[in-house]
Amino acid sequence: MKRLLALLVVTAMVLALVPASITRAQDGSDIEGSLVIESWRNDDKTIWEDVLIPAFQQHYPNIDVAFSSYLPQDYNAALNAKLEGGTAGDLITCRPFDLSLALFQQGYLASLNDLPGMENFSDVAKSAWVTDDGSDVFCVPMASVIHGFIYNQTAFEELGLEEPVTEEAFLELLQAIRDDGTYEPLAMGTVDQWEAATMGYQNIGPNYWKGEEGRLGLIDGSAKYNEGGFLEAFEALGRWQPFLPNGYQALTYPDSQNLFALGMAAIFPSGSWEISVFSPLVDFEMGAFPPPPPADAETCYISDHTDIAMGINAATENMEAARLFMEWMTTQEFAELYSNALPGFFSLSNHEITLDDPLAQEFLSWRGQCESTIRSSYQILSRGEPNNESQLWEVTARLLNGELSAQEAADIVQEGLENWYEPQQ
Amino acid sequence: MNLAAKRSNRKPFPVHILVFLAPAVIIYTAFMIYPLIDSLRLSLYAPNENREEVFVGLDNYQRLLTDDLWQPRLEGAIVNNIKFFAIHMLVQNPIGLLLAALLSSQFIRGRSVYRTLIFTPTVLSVVLVGFIWRLILSPLWGISSDVLAVFGLEQYDKPWLGLEETALTTLSLISVWQYVGIPMMLFLAALISIPDELIEAARVDGATAWGVFWRIKFRLILPTVGIVGVLTFVGNFNAFDLIYTIQKATAGPNYSTDILGTFFYRTFFGIQLQPGNPTMGATIAGVMFLIILTGVLLYMFGWQRRMLQIEL
Numbered sequence: 187m188k189r190l191l192a193l194l195v196v197t198a199m200v201l202a203l204v205p206a207s208i209t210r211a212q213d214g215s216d217i218e219g220s221l222v223i224e225s226w227r228n229d230d231k232t233i234w235e236d237v238l239i240p241a242f243q244q245h246y247p248n249i250d251v252a253f254s255s256y257l258p259q260d261y262n263a264a265l266n267a268k269l270e271g272g273t274a275g276d277l278i279t280c281r282p283f284d285l286s287l288a289l290f291q292q293g294y295l296a297s298l299n300d301l302p303g304m305e306n307f308s309d310v311a312k313s314a315w316v317t318d319d320g321s322d323v324f325c326v327p328m329a330s331v332i333h334g335f336i337y338n339q340t341a342f343e344e345l346g347l348e349e350p351v352t353e354e355a356f357l358e359l360l361q362a363i364r365d366d367g368t369y370e371p372l373a374m375g376t377v378d379q380w381e382a383a384t385m386g387y388q389n390i391g392p393n394y395w396k397g398e399e400g401r402l403g404l405i406d407g408s409a410k411y412n413e414g415g416f417l418e419a420f421e422a423l424g425r426w427q428p429f430l431p432n433g434y435q436a437l438t439y440p441d442s443q444n445l446f447a448l449g450m451a452a453i454f455p456s457g458s459w460e461i462s463v464f465s466p467l468v469d470f471e472m473g474a475f476p477p478p479p480p481a482d483a484e485t486c487y488i489s490d491h492t493d494i495a496m497g498i499n500a501a502t503e504n505m506e507a508a509r510l511f512m513e514w515m516t517t518q519e520f521a522e523l524y525s526n527a528l529p530g531f532f533s534l535s536n537h538e539i540t541l542d543d544p545l546a547q548e549f550l551s552w553r554g555q556c557e558s559t560i561r562s563s564y565q566i567l568s569r570g571e572p573n574n575e576s577q578l579w580e581v582t583a584r585l586l587n588g589e590l591s592a593q594e595a596a597d598i599v600q601e602g603l604e605n606w607y608e609p610q611q
Numbered sequence: 612m613n614l615a616a617k618r619s620n621r622k623p624f625p626v627h628i629l630v631f632l633a634p635a636v637i638i639y640t641a642f643m644i645y646p647l648i649d650s651l652r653l654s655l656y657a658p659n660e661n662r663e664e665v666f667v668g669l670d671n672y673q674r675l676l677t678d679d680l681w682q683p684r685l686e687g688a689i690v691n692n693i694k695f696f697a698i699h700m701l702v703q704n705p706i707g708l709l710l711a712a713l714l715s716s717q718f719i720r721g722r723s724v725y726r727t728l729i730f731t732p733t734v735l736s737v738v739l740v741g742f743i744w745r746l747i748l749s750p751l752w753g754i755s756s757d758v759l760a761v762f763g764l765e766q767y768d769k770p771w772l773g774l775e776e777t778a779l780t781t782l783s784l785i786s787v788w789q790y791v792g793i794p795m796m797l798f799l800a801a802l803i804s805i806p807d808e809l810i811e812a813a814r815v816d817g818a819t820a821w822g823v824f825w826r827i828k829f830r831l832i833l834p835t836v837g838i839v840g841v842l843t844f845v846g847n848f849n850a851f852d853l854i855y856t857i858q859k860a861t862a863g864p865n866y867s868t869d870i871l872g873t874f875f876y877r878t879f880f881g882i883q884l885q886p887g888n889p890t891m892g893a894t895i896a897g898v899m900f901l902i903i904l905t906g907v908l909l910y911m912f913g914w915q916r917r918m919l920q921i922e923l
Binding site: 284378444563571572574 | 679680745748749750751752769770771772773774775858859861863864865866882883884885886
């Protein structure tokens with residue numbers, strides 16, 4: 187009897203060790219005309235369920251759509267496992283660049299070359315979801331984030347300041363704020379490194395390397411980080427050093443956000459994704475201006491960085507319904523609904539849309555005045571070792587810390603790229 | 612009679628020993644030995660063009676030790692790790708010993724209160740400790756300049772965690788603050804086990820307080836000094852959490868706080884746009900294993916064997 191009991195206990199313990207995943211049911215209960223969206227945008231669940239999907243069903247009432255989301259950090263691994271196991275949803279939210287490209291190359295994402303409506307997207311908008319030679323596009327671009335400077339309008343009025351239109355005016359403005367002493371001119375720290383690279387270098391850089399011209403030049407080998415526009419961008423970033431807050435070497439990104447939100451700093455070099463963060467927090471009026479170009483520039487450039495898209499699982503059993511859904515995502519209706527539901531995330535289509543949030547509308551209006559481009563290091567250039575993006579983080583932080591000159595910083599990045607990237611050798 | 616003799620000759624195999632050993636052996640093998648060996652195996656592989664892992668022998672180790680990209684990072688991590696260890700040995704352990712000596716004295720009141728207070732940070736979460744110190748030292752919200760101002764030294768305030776020359780020392784001292792309770796407790800346990808007769812006898816013979824401490828107490832706790840040293844060594848060369856909490860995996864500024872743990876993490880799991888490289892990460896883990904193994908062996912053969920066991 188005792189033995190039997192012991193055996194039972196042991197069996198129970200062994201059973202308890204069986205991975206939970208085996209017992210977890212997979213939803214294989216798709217009925218015809220029903221779609222499942224896989225996404226990492228946990229926060230957007232209500233927007234999809236209450237706004238976007240009902241709008242789609244006004245056109246196609248017989249197609250059911252469900253939104254299934256993961257935490258951002260779990261998404262890539264969970265999606266890969268489900269694709270390999272053949273249990274992934276019909277529509278796949280696409281990360282930009284290499285992660286989605288790998289899925290397409292493994293045959294998990296369907297090609298969308300012949301999808302009606304794709305002509306509504308520019309080449310820059312599609313650049314994050316095409317093969318390197320541009321022959322296949324595999325996701326419908328959904329949204330981008332735009333870099334720029336958010337400022338404290340109340341402080342500007344108090345000090346009698348105006349939005350700068352050239353780099354010279356920008357530096358004078360920063361000096362005026364510094365001289366007055368009430369506010370820190372720029373809310374920015376270097377300890378996290380990505381602020382210096384992303385909100386500094388990639389924010390103002392396109393004005394110097396002429397947007398797409400310079401970025402594609404890096405990829406085909408005709409431009410270099412240590413000469414021309416890319417070097418000028420390092421020099422321009424270096425000029426920010428006297429305007430950073432006290433002890434900026436140890437300030438983190440959340441520190442900068444707080445510095446601005448509490449009204450202690452006048453200008454926050456950042457991007458449109460902050461709008462929804464700041465709107466409920468601040469008690470002053472906010473404005474925004476695009477990165478001011480050098481005085482002799484003919485046109486301005488902005489970083490309109492592609493961030494999120496949607497593709498079709500190549501193994502879906504509802505290809506027709508999935509394509510209808512994707513087609514709807516290329517329309518003006520979707521663009522307007524999506525951009526308004528998520529202020530700061532802008533539809534990538536060429537449709538004219540209006541936004542209710544004035545600050546978001548301000549960011550969006552720059553698309554009409556300036557040329558769009560994306561961050562220089564994201565396409566192709568961050569595949570090798572040393573990693574181009576990581577190197578930009580390092581050197582821009584050291585540049586602002588005063589440990590490197592602009593030329594030295596540029597040389598390090600160029601050398602790193604030449605180390606593995608053939609067109610640059 | 613015959614039967615009995617036979618029985619005594621054939622001793623039955625002591626099955627109960629296996630039963631007693633089994634839980635420890637099974638758990639230790641499954642969770643420690645197997646992953647360790649598998650990690651070392653992984654370090655001998657590398658991905659080819661088709662992203663398949665193929666056997667490459669010691670190529671990864673060669674790259675790590677000679678390649679222009681890897682070698683400076685490895686060297687930097689090892690040098691920083693040695694500094695990190697040296698600060699613990701020179702600051703944490705002497706302070707631990709001093710505190711233990713004070714707390715073992717008969718003349719200090721409220722000893723258990725001090726003991727508890729000093730030990731408390733050890734049981735706090737590293738994430739919490741990192742967050743608190745980040746706030747204390749923050750140039751924006753912190754109090755480091757106010758504290759210096761009390762002594763009229765405010766012009767010497769710096770963004771301690773943001774400068775290459777101060778960041779590693781600052782992090783080491785935070786770690787010392789958190790863990791000083793452990794050597795203190797070990798030393799204290801050793802000190803209070805010394806019989807009072809020895810000390811009284813020394814006093815009668817005319818030894819001073821310092822003489823008693825140095826010539827009698829310290830000699831008797833030497834085995835503990837060795838254990839504390841090797842624990843510090845293993846802990847420091849495995850360290851990762853505090854640096855990751857405060858400086859993130861970039862171990863900035865400019866890798867000045869990069870130690871083997873953070874170097875391994877960045878390589879194995881990747882960072883931002885840089886994809887992880889598990890085989891190279893396993894190689895770094897292999898180097899860490901070798902360094903720690905060497906240190907522990909040196910301790911065992913160079914120190915522990917020479918220790919005299921003194922019967923008290």
